Structures are given as C-alpha cells and as structure tokens.
Amino acid sequence: MSTAQGAGPAERQDAAGPALLQVEEVQAYYGLAHVLQGVSLTVQPGELVALLGRNGAGKTTTVKSIMGLVTVRGGHIRCEGRDFVGLPAESVAQFGVGYVPEDRRMFPGLTVRENFRLAGLGSRLPKAEQQAAIGRALQVFPQLEAHLDRDASRLSGGQQQMVAVGRALICGRKLLLVDEVTQGLAPNIAADMGATLRRIADEGHGVLLVEQNSQMALELADRVYVLDQGVVVHRGDAVALRRDPGWMERYLQL
Numbered sequence: 001m002s003t004a005q006g007a008g009p010a011e012r013q014d015a016a017g018p019a020l021l022q023v024e025e026v027q028a029y030y031g032l033a034h035v036l037q038g039v040s041l042t043v044q045p046g047e048l049v050a051l052l053g054r055n056g057a058g059k060t061t062t063v064k065s066i067m068g069l070v071t072v073r074g075g076h077i078r079c080e081g082r083d084f085v086g087l088p089a090e091s092v093a094q095f096g097v098g099y100v101p102e103d104r105r106m107f108p109g110l111t112v113r114e115n116f117r118l119a120g121l122g123s124r125l126p127k128a129e130q131q132a133a134i135g136r137a138l139q140v141f142p143q144l145e146a147h148l149d150r151d152a153s154r155l156s157g158g159q160q161q162m163v164a165v166g167r168a169l170i171c172g173r174k175l176l177l178v179d180e181v182t183q184g185l186a187p188n189i190a191a192d193m194g195a196t197l198r199r200i201a202d203e204g205h206g207v208l209l210v211e212q213n214s215q216m217a218l219e220l221a222d223r224v225y226v227l228d229q230g231v232v233v234h235r236g237d238a239v240a241l242r243r244d245p246g247w248m249e250r251y252l253q254l
C-alpha cells in the first residue's frame with residue numbers, strides 16, 4: 001500500500017483521541033465470497049473523506065458494512081471509540097450515523113415531509129429534537145420547502161437526492177455515509193450537491209463519500225482512500241493527489 005506523506009489516519013487518531021469513525025481491519029462477506037479483506041479507514045469531524053476505486057472494488061460493501069447491512073466476520077467499526085460492528089442498521093442511527101444509499105430508495109406515495117418524519121422516527125431522538133433535525137435538513141436544502149407535500153418519488157433526480165441526503169442528515173447528527181449521490185445527475189446539479197456535502201463537512205460533520213466521479217471527489221475531499229479488490233491500496237491527503245497528474249492511471253487503472 002502507498003501512503004502519502006503527512007499524518008496518516010492512525011497518527012491523526014492518536015493526536016485527536018478516538019476517531020469519529022474508525023473502521024479497523026474489517027472482513028466482510030457475501031455468503032462465502034470474502035469481499036473486504038482487512039479494510040481500515042478513519043473519518044474525523046469536519047472531514048470529507050473520499051472512498052475511490054474501480055467498479056467492484058468494495059466501496060459500497062464498505063459503507064454497507066458500517067451500516068450493518070453486510071456480514072462482517074472480523075475487525076471493528078467504532079464511532080467515537082464505541083464498537084458497533086454487527087449491530088443492525090436500525091441501531092446504527094443511535095450513534096449519529098446517517099446513510100445515503102446508492103439507489104436513493106424513495107418509497108412511492110410518501111411525501112417529502114413524510115420521508116423526513118420517518119427519518120426522524122428512525123433517529124430515535126426525542127420528538128422535539130426530531131423536529132429540530134428536520135428544520136436543519138430544510139436549512140441545508142431550502143429548495144425542498146416548496147415540495148414538502150409532494151410525492152418524493154415524483155421529484156426530479158436532483159431533488160430526490162436532496163431528500164435522500166436530508167433524511168440521512170436527520171438521522172446522522174455526526175456522520176454521513178454517502179454512496180454515489182451524483183450518479184445520473186446533470187453536471188451542474190452534481191456540482192451543487194458536491195458543494196453542499198463540502199459545506200456539511202465544514203460545519204462539523206464527518207462525511208465518507210463514495211463517488212464514481214473521482215476527479216470531483218478529489219476536489220471536495222480532505223483525504224482519500226483507494227480500494228482495489230477489497231483492500232486499501234492507497235491512502236493520503238487529497239492535496240497531494242491533486243498535484244499528481246498520474247494518480248488515476250496508477251490507482252484506478254483508467
């Protein structure tokens with residue numbers, strides 16, 4: 001594995017106490033298929049960390065492992081030092097973790113308001129805090145105010161992604177896991193979503209971003225991990241990769 005110069009994740013953890021998210025040596029399986037083979041990464045508050053790699057490298061599996069949606073048979077997944085490996089997805093929200101799945105998952109017939117209320121219930125926060133969290137999501141996406149009573153599944157792709165990220169923000173008080181949120185969006189809408197995720201991180205959330213547009217992810221990210229065949233093959237600062245014109249060929253074999 002190559003590691004860019006500067007403090008690596010382990011050093012950052014020592015300096016700053018337990019990481020917001022620490023994935024340590026995770027082994028994940030689909031049936032007998034051993035897909036993640038010792039994946040380790042960290043995310044700190046205020047950081048946007050990009051998880052890159054070719055199709056099938058294991059990015060989605062990493063995020064699903066954190067969310068308790070894949071069988072993990074080894075390693076640790078900690079939020080602020082508390083291990084939650086093996087907990088079901090509905091319990092992971094208690095740790096302040098929100099998830100934007102690859103396929104948006106808009107349930108037909110549910111309005112934007114109902115999507116947000118359901119996310120509030122899923123957060124298991126007291127009712128007043130659920131309302132406050134919904135208010136904060138609408139501050140991030142004020143465009144949705146006008147659509148609160150519309151069927152979310154009938155909104156445009158960009159608006160649906162706002163609903164998906166808004167829902168995740170309601171559950172994810174501390175950390176957002178975002179899988180391919182710009183897929184299928186027009187370039188300007190994708191860029192707006194990227195800028196919004198950067199702002200969310202700047203305001204204190206940790207964000208782990210799986211993104212097919214590696215160039216965009218690199219521009220948004222503080223740090224980057226590259227996966228290949230279920231193994232981290234590179235980790236480092238995004239600034240260093242941005243100065244390296246050959247990085248895509250080297251790490252993504254494009």
Ligand SMILES: Nc1ncnc2c1ncn2[C@@H]1O[C@H](COP(=O)(O)OP(=O)(O)OP(=O)(O)O)[C@@H](O)[C@H]1O
Binds near residue numbers: 035056058062
């Ligand atoms: N439900 C599943 N059952 C069995 N194998 C799976 C399943 N989902 C993914 N895989 C396999 O696990 C490996 C990692 O897939 P994963 O979806 O995590 O990759 P990825 O890096 O997110 O790729 P992509 O960019 O194509 O989404 C691949 O070999 C894939 O075929």
